[in-house]
Amino acid sequence: MSLLEVKNLTKNFGGLAAVSNVSIHLEENELVGLIGPNGAGKTTFFNLLTGVYVPTEGTIELLTDNGMTKLNNVKPDKINELGLARTFQNIRLFKDQTVIENVMVAMHREQGNSVFSSILRLAAHYRTNAEMRAKALELLKIFNLDGIADEKARNLSYGQQRRLEIVRALATQPKILFLDEPAAGMNPAETAELTDLIAQIREQFDLTIVLIEHDMSLVMQICQRIYVLEYGRLIAQGTAEEVKQNPDVIRAYLGGVD
Numbered sequence: 242m243s244l245l246e247v248k249n250l251t252k253n254f255g256g257l258a259a260v261s262n263v264s265i266h267l268e269e270n271e272l273v274g275l276i277g278p279n280g281a282g283k284t285t286f287f288n289l290l291t292g293v294y295v296p297t298e299g300t301i302e303l304l305t306d307n308g309m310t311k312l313n314n315v316k317p318d319k320i321n322e323l324g325l326a327r328t329f330q331n332i333r334l335f336k337d338q339t340v341i342e343n344v345m346v347a348m349h350r351e352q353g354n355s356v357f358s359s360i361l362r363l364a365a366h367y368r369t370n371a372e373m374r375a376k377a378l379e380l381l382k383i384f385n386l387d388g389i390a391d392e393k394a395r396n397l398s399y400g401q402q403r404r405l406e407i408v409r410a411l412a413t414q415p416k417i418l419f420l421d422e423p424a425a426g427m428n429p430a431e432t433a434e435l436t437d438l439i440a441q442i443r444e445q446f447d448l449t450i451v452l453i454e455h456d457m458s459l460v461m462q463i464c465q466r467i468y469v470l471e472y473g474r475l476i477a478q479g480t481a482e483e484v485k486q487n488p489d490v491i492r493a494y495l496g497g498v499d
């Protein structure tokens with residue numbers, strides 16, 4: 242059984258099929274790339290898997306303690322609780338809160354929707370605020386952000402803000418992490434550092450990671466499998482080598498759409 246099974250997923254916006262009949266599977270602890278020209282449907286696909294959009298057709302099923310559980314129609318908060326976390330193409334931080342506050346808010350979210358139950362569970366989980374802070378600092382350290390934990394998020398460099406977004410997603414203790422263009426706007430040195438970090442957190446947290454990325458070298462370097470979308474349809478899948486040589490992929494990219 243796969244960790245996540247997506248079958249014949251379709252999302253129509255009026256007459257436009259942004260995602261059309263796409264089937265994929267994700268296994269435990271793998272790093273998978275999702276690529277394709279601009280407008281191919283990559284972000285829409287993430288939005289479907291994380292509950293932002295309800296699919297027009299098809300099914301999304303996650304392996305949980307109760308077997309395969311259907312995620313169609315499940316709200317984003319609940320999906321997050323079930324173990325799916327994501328970052329966004331446009332950075333979404335609480336800019337006027339500090340770096341560590343941004344992480345601690347995300348840790349709260351991990352505990353559920355109801356404030357009351359969240360407080361009870363939090364109390365059991367992290368007995369003190371200090372304990373929670375220590376946990377947040379541990380995560381920040383991995384991303385070399387612990388030294389600026391008390392800085393306002395808005396004062397961080399672009400690359401640091403992108404890394405903080407990943408820490409926030411990790412703070413919800415996901416099984417699957419969806420990263421939407423994590424290296425966008427980064428310089429080559431920052432991108433190389435991020436590439437290593439993504440590979441490292443997969444190991445360390447036993448995660449499955451799905452990556453949308455325009456930086457092909459990043460995708461080709463670290464992804465074990467790659468899915469390619471074009472005009473909402475899945476046109477290829479396989480290893481980096483297989484995908485690179487696929488005539489449909491070459492045509493899609495040389496077609497000048499991207």
Ligand SMILES: Nc1ncnc2c1ncn2[C@@H]1O[C@H](COP(=O)(O)OP(=O)(O)OP(=O)(O)O)[C@@H](O)[C@H]1O
Nearest residue numbers: 254257258259277278279280281282283284285286
């Ligand atoms: N909420 C929406 N309403 C209408 N059309 C939408 C909506 N969201 C996306 N689309 C359209 O669906 C198609 C796929 O968009 P999407 O953003 O998923 O592509 P993408 O592969 O992530 O592109 P990019 O690489 O540019 O981020 C595009 O034609 C887009 O204009």
